[in-house]
Amino acid sequence: MTDMMLAAPLAAALSAKGYDSLTPVQEAVSAPALAGRDLLVSAQTGSGKTVAFGLAISPEILNGQDTLLFADKPIALVVAPTRELALQVAREFEWLYGPAGAHLATCVGGMDYRTERRALDRGAHVVVGTPGRLRDHIERGSLDLSQLKAVVLDEADEMLDLGFAEDLEFILGAAPETRRTLMFSATVPKEIEKLARTFQRDAARVQVAGESRQHIDISYQALSVLPRDKEHAIFNVLRLHESQTAIVFCKTRANVNHLFARMGNRGFQVVALSGELSQAERSHALQALRDGRARVCIATDVAARGIDLPGLELVIHADLPTNPETLLHRSGRTGRAGKKGTSVLIVPPAEFKKASRILQAAQVTAEWGKPPSADEVQAKDDERLVAHPILSIAAGEEADLANTLLDTYGAEQVAAAFIRLWREGRSAPEVLSDAAVPTAAAAPARPRGEFGASVWFRLSVGHTGRAEARWLLPKICDAGGIAKDSIGAIRVQQDQSFVQIAEAMASRFGTQTQLDTDLVMDRIEGEPDLDARPARPERKPYGSARPERAERTERAPRPERSDRAPYTPKPPRFVEDGETADAPTPRKPYTPREDGDRKPYTPREDRKPYAPRDGAERKPYAPRADGDRKPYTPRAPREDGERKPYAPREGAERKPYAPRADGDRKPYAPREATERRPYAPREERADADRKPRWSPDDKKTRSTGFKSHGGSADKPARSGGYKSHSAEGGARPARPDGEKRPYAPKGDDARPFVKREGAPAKPGGFKSRDTDGKKPFARAKPAAAPKDARDTSKRFTPPKKPRG
Template identity: 65%
Template sequence: MTDLDIAAPLAAALAAKGYESLTPVQTAVLAPEVAGRDVLVSAQTGSGKTVAFGIAMAPEVLAGADRLLFADVPLALIIAPTRELAQQVARELTWLYAETGAQIATCVGGMDYRTEKRTLDRGAHIVVGTPGRLRDHIERGSLDLSNLKAAVLDEADEMLDLGFREDLEFILQSAPDTRRTMMFSATVPKAIAELAKDFQRDALRLQTAGEAKQHVDIEYRALNVSARDKEHAIFNMLRYYEARTAIVFCKTRMAVNHLLARMGNRGFQVVALSGELSQTERMHALQALRDGRARVCIATDVAARGIDLPGLELVIHADLPTNSETLLHRSGRTGRAGQKGVSALIVAPAEFRKAQRLLQGAKVVAEWAKAPSADEVQERDDARLLEHPSLLEAPGDEMTLAQTLIERFSPEHIAAAFVRLWREGRSAPEVLQDMATPGQPAAPRERGEFGESVWFTLSVGHSGRAEARWLLPKLCDAVGITKTEIGAIRVQTDETFVQIAKSVAGKFGAAMEIEEGVSMRRLDGEPTLERPERAPARKPAARDRSDRPAYAPKPSRFVEDGEEAAPRKPYAKREDSAPRPYVKREEGDRKPYTPREDGERKPYAKREDSERKPFVKREDGDRKPWAPRNDGPKPAYAPRDDAAPRKPYAKREDGDRKPYAKRDDADRKPYAPREEGAKRPYAPRAAADGAASADRKPRWKEGDKPAGDKPFGAKAPRSAGFKTHGGAEGKPARAAGFKSHSSEGKSFGKPGAKAKPAPAPRDAKDTSKRFVPPKKK
């Protein structure tokens, strides 16, 4: 590393970490043509991308110095898609920049916002975070990117695929345009490369050596299993390899929880990673994997993105990934730093073609094979027992107890006990169904002899809609036998014959009823199953074709050169019983079509702007004065002359007001209830409508009664010009007894009271009673 341009503090940290040489991606970012430029780097997972962009952004962060001073605003920003990856990047940069005194802060979702804000306020040179939490800090003003020198997008394709594009645009727009933007990812499809152009300027594309041959340290295996044996194949794979750490990928959280419960019941040391877990639960799960307390991790694609598990040797795809890029990202969890790993795809028969397309898109070659059987798992387990380190070490202090065991028990007994203890804490292997090799038809199964059997007849057949798949579970449940003890099932029209093994035939007895309406009876021998003979098919009678003329081929329409075409048969119009009204028009009667020449068309003349009449703004004095419309009896509107003298406003003094005198209660007339006998008896009016009763006091007085010849009690006409509830003038008013705006001709109160006269209409020119505000001084 002496010939590479690496900052001295970072070179010392790499040497202390044990780096003797750099990986291809780390060497590529230190090339002279890359210095200061935006780059888009693609390298396989586990190739050291974190250290690569750590040393690549050192010139912008250190600026030639070996020791950093206090920084009030960040100098570098690293954006990661998940919380685990952000924390992992922060741990890597901590030891890499330890000699420079750089302060590194993390801003990830699920952590305490106030703690992160205090760390940013104290000053941080490098900030690592997720898009959502970084945007939150920028909007609240706790993160200032005005002096940002370098921005790194780790796993850029995953962030764009997960919908972080809007957050990324907001974050990068908050940083100065002079920043250096670097994108690192395992795969860079064409669509992702187009999207990256929006975030970078004249980016340099770096494709490290070995990317064309993806993951050379990973062994890909495709296991062909039946649909019902997918979980059993996963258990056998984990038992066969006994990896230090293994990860199983599922599509959904529900699948993760289901598989977690199944594996926990079988004794596997397993944890789960999914989006429904809190940050504390996720950290505890990852710590259990690093400490060795758990050996299997079940996770979804998003939850496991970017995590680095030490000693990860096995990756199992319980559910096939959606695309080839996801397959590479899943498999890239293993085979890191030169270590070997296995990536196994569990493929059901219905997913065979999809698995082939995924492997071809990822440009990897997988070995198609069967899942490890129970015998293979047991054989591999026994081999590990014989190679156990305890058997290879020389006896020590435990020799005294070992001698006592030999004296008390035989060596065979002690060895058998050791084997039982070895197998006790491990899940028993599963027996899998034998599957054919993918792409080849399954060999026909040889039908062997069923053995000694007894035939039974059932009282249901095709007429009762009986089927073999419907009868089989009922026969098994009736006496508690398995389907292997049932032979042939022959369904006839009205009955069904069943073959039962002789060893269990006694359970059915001579006759029994397996279900209501379905009885079963034993036969003495084998039934005769004869198919009814079908009547021979009747051939259709041959047609008499003697009167048909012999076939003569039609002459060809194509005429060779030098030959004359044979004359066609003239057209003879068929005569019908009634003459047809259609008369064929001769060709000469048609008017020939004459296309119009372009020169005959009237040319289009565009009007020049100079020919248009210029716009002349009308002066206010040129406008026609407004004249009010005369609607008849309504007086025309006459504006008030401001020059006419107005009556001045005189404010009334408080002393001019009549003082309020409260009436004493003693002056009030006491209330005396009227005696019952004093009340006037009610006498119904016997006269005709509108006539007053002789015993009732008339409502109207002689002088107040309205003019007209209407009978007594009829509604008086309203004053002209007043609106009523019933409508405008001239329309019928409301019925008697309803309140209206007009009080003319009505009396409110007791009968006989004098009606309130209607107010006279006020003249529009009368300003004596109008309120005139005082003029401002």
């Protein structure tokens, strides 16, 4: 490690952590020849990749300094696919760059956004996060990548599988083009190579020596079990190994929840990890595994990616992985840092070929076998009990109690009780059915049509029972615990069926096996005659006389109807000359003519011209040539003098309309009163029913007592005290009560007007009149002056504020 030219803070951190030497991948990326270059590194899971890319980007972070100065913007960025892996990388960087005084910030989904933003505002040299949360910080402006010098994509293949390609492109697009980009992955598929070509410049491909031997510290086992014994086989495997920490992989969340409930009922200390859990629940589950409160973790592929569990010794594949990369990632959780691990595949007979293809593509060799039986699990428990180190410790404070137990119950009974207590806290082993092991899994494929030595069996169902090969195949596999490769031909007959079983597996069915309620499978000797057909009754040759039936009677002839007319064919619809209905003239068959044989159309010359009705002579239409037509000439506008006068209709003398000029019109003159004609009543009313028209001569002379007259003999003039009369005004003279008529109100309920006694007389002028008693004219308001001509000298001017 001293020959790698590591910086002093990093060397001190590795020595404090107990590193005596670097792993192959750490030595490869720290080579001086790769300094400053983009890297595409592929190494198996658990080979120390986190420390490897921490050492690889140390020149960009330290920049030749032993102690880092304040950084307002991050220098390095690490992107991880899951929250657990991002937090794990942050923990590794804390002790690796702790002596250099580096500040780290995490941006992980599910955490408090405000806390992360405050950490970024305080300044961080390295930022570790997941793609989604990092993009969120960049879009909101809380994360600035303008001074970024190095970017690391950890588990790049998994980020592409999870659909983070768009987020990665956004993050790398926001970073400077002069940055250094490093990609670490357990496998390098085509998608990773495409991403590397897009965002890396002249990347160096680092392939760790010995990568062809994947996971040399992991032993692979493939256990053949029946479908109904999958869960029981998992229980026995866990009980057989009794590892400190184990993980069971399932395909879906539903399988995780189902297996979690089953194992909890069996007494296993188990936790579950799936995508439906919150971040707090995931953290509690992982902490329980680290503290030892739980020993088994059931998880899906996505939820378990990136978790680092201490002492993980066993990995069980309850559901087969979908591809070789998933198998390597699952198994890579164990066998880390030189420790041994075991990866167990639970393989039903129907998935033998799939398991073989995945193992072959992953370049790993698995040991095929059967799951541990109940006796094997019990024997392993007894062996652990006898070899338990607590039995070799001398008695201490509990010696008195031990002697009391021995004296009371005896040594044999105390030992038996100890064994019962030991087994009570553990799940009882399960009894499994015997399943076939694919011994020929690695053998070359046999030629098509050759099955080898076999034994035939007869099934008690055929076409009449709606039997089909696809329905019989799984029943036969489950009954005998064999794979479908051990089954040859299946021939379904009318009332029975025949199946061909490999000779090595025939003993599993015996002479007779009950497959279902009404389905029995019997062994037969030799080969069945599949071409034989059931015997049919012998038929007599064609033409032989039928045997007469005794009960058959001759049918009486049908009586003829005398009233029915003989059949007469209908005559044709069109009868030509010379034809009759009885002897029609035979017609020639239709023969189509060719295009060259047809004559061109020639109009007839003997057609008569069109003759209109009612004797009107009309010339036939003769189209003119284009040259014969006269050009269209629009009419010139007529002058006012050229227009003809308006001709009124017959019987009405009407002068033509002549518009007059404005100067020729006479001014409007109202008619005098004498020129108006008297009103002419309507004819339908009689003159006697109408009143005579009013005449000015009939107007009576008003009395001088009115306000606008001078009075008369019958009504004297009013006194000068009224408003419109005497100019002198003065007080109104008092009148005797007898000379004034009392006030007569309109309604019956109104009270009569009574003059108050002693009321003073009103002065000659009212409040709104002048002294002479006349109402003054209303004075018009003066017109407003123009805006520019207004006097602005009297406008209000606010006082100025005093200075100071």
